Amino acid sequence: MTVLFTRLNITAPSDLISELRRVVPERMRSKIVSEALEEKLTKIKREKAIEELAGIWKKAGGIPFKNDKELSLWRKKLWSSFDKRLAKE
Helix, strand or coil: CCCCCCCCCCCCCCCHHHHHHHHHCHHHHHHHHHHHHHHHHHHHHHHHHHHHHHHHHHHHCCCCCCCCCHHHHHHHHHHHHHHHHHHHH
């Protein structure tokens, strides 16, 4: 698979650029910045998707969970009831 590259001119805090130059070898900097950008974009897209799903869940009358622990308990109960029904067959 061929990957096309595009030059990008960005601004960043001087101390961050100084640290990048000090820590990362010259020919690795673009790769490091690209990987960091990709990770950040993935995180932003994931958070946006979670917000959208939460809205859909709420509109559909889903159970309002206060935290991840409540969600995990609900999911375990759901799957255990499914496993019990499956075992009866």
